[in-house]
Amino acid sequence: MTAPLHGMRVIESSAFVAAPLAGMTLAQMGAEVIRVDRLQGGLDAARWPVTDSGASLFWAGMNKGKRSVAIDLSAPEGVELMAALITAPGPGAGLFLTNLRGKGPLDYPALSARRADLIMVSVIGTRRGEPAVDYTINPGLGFPLATGPAGMTEPVGHVLPAWDCITGQMLVGTILAAERHRLRTGEGQLAELALKDVAAAMLGHLGIIGEVTVNGVDRPRHGNALYGAYGQDFLCADGQRIMVVGLTDRQWRGLVKVTGIGPALEAEGLELRGEGDRWHARDRITAHLAPWFAARTGAEVARLFDAAGLTWGPYRSFAGAVAEDPDLSEENPMFARVEQPGIGPYLMPGSPVAWSGFARRPPAPAPRLGQDSEAVLAEVLGLGSGQIGALIDRGIVAQA
Known part of the structure; x- marks a missing residue:
């Protein structure tokens, strides 16, 4: 061959x-x-x-x-x-x-x-x-x-x-x-x-050296939040934890549409057009999303997100990944x-x-x-x- x-x-x-x-x-x-x-x-x-x-x-x-x-x-x-x-x-x-x-x-x-x-x-x-x-x-x-x-x-x-x-x-x-x-x-x-x-x-390619030397920022811990955009982990009703990402405009709009949090965000008057805007408002966004996930099982979320083509993934152990992921x-x-x-x-x-x-x-x-x-x-x-x-x-x- x-x-x-x-x-x-x-x-x-x-x-x-x-x-x-x-x-x-x-x-x-x-x-x-x-x-x-x-x-x-x-x-x-x-x-x-x-x-x-x-x-x-x-x-x-x-x-x-x-x-x-x-x-x-x-x-x-x-x-x-x-x-x-x-x-x-x-x-x-x-x-x-x-x-x-x-x-x-x-x-x-x-x-x-x-x-x-x-x-x-x-x-x-x-x-x-x-x-x-x-x-x-x-x-x-x-x-x-x-x-x-x-x-x-x-x-x-x-x-x-x-x-x-x-x-x-x-x-x-x-x-x-x-x-x-x-x-x-x-x-x-x-x-x-x-x-x-x-x-x-x-460290330089990712902009971190520039962040320190140009912006004077020593980046602190932010947990599992996606730095500079919107991405967060959530706990579902059955204990399954997932990570969801709204990095691009399409990903963000799809997440808002599927979860139905658009009216609540509008009522707060939040400016969420850019990645940085969504980063700064991450805690308020998460407060609206968390109850939505808490009311649904991981399987329900997977079905809805996959149908909408959203960017997300489940948290698994190594053994869980080998047992459950068809790509392994x-x-x-x-x-x-x-x-x-x-x-x-x-x-x-x-x-x-x-x-x-x-x-x-x-x-x-x-x-x-x-x-x-x-x-x-x-x-x-x-x-x-x-x-x-x-x-x-x-x-x-x-x-x-």
């Missing part, structure tokens, strides 16, 4: 979220992604969530569709194998993705000396090279102090590693841009992306039940992209550690079975 990135080969040395997510995304678009790990597995090999037997569901999720090679990277011979894989010839090869900065033979100067057109894309913590992760960067940029109920003083951390997720997708774009440049010029290069810079850039089931062509070695069959997502020129590729399982060691060494480096067998016997390479 052909795919957009068929013919591209990426060597990945990574752990945790951003870089593995980038490699998985490339693999789901058809690239051959070869993950190289230590003999005992990567730093994230046992990361939670795990099964009762200790198999990492996180690792399986982040490495779908890749190939796995296990090498003793503490041995000079193992380091040489790694360097040879990274710099192996081929027009679609010479692409190295990592967040584990190598030294000596595995740093960029040494690798590019072996292959001049090498593209190395590296994730670092801060632009100065200091260690940092999503959960240390986010507190320092202000989001935990702007999240949560109004008046709350304690910080609220976010369970979603947003900067890791965004960085992972930016790494994909960086690799593709660097390869496009290489196709035009023949030049390789090192591209470094700092996790904190991604977060800091988004095989009804969605992105998903399929996949047999994952060491875990068993369960629902896995493929690529969210639906291409007009390519058939949708079903999700593939993550490999077992070292599953492809023999095949990769033979195919990429041209080693014979005797050479590979000797490497395995000496403990330089492991084959699952």
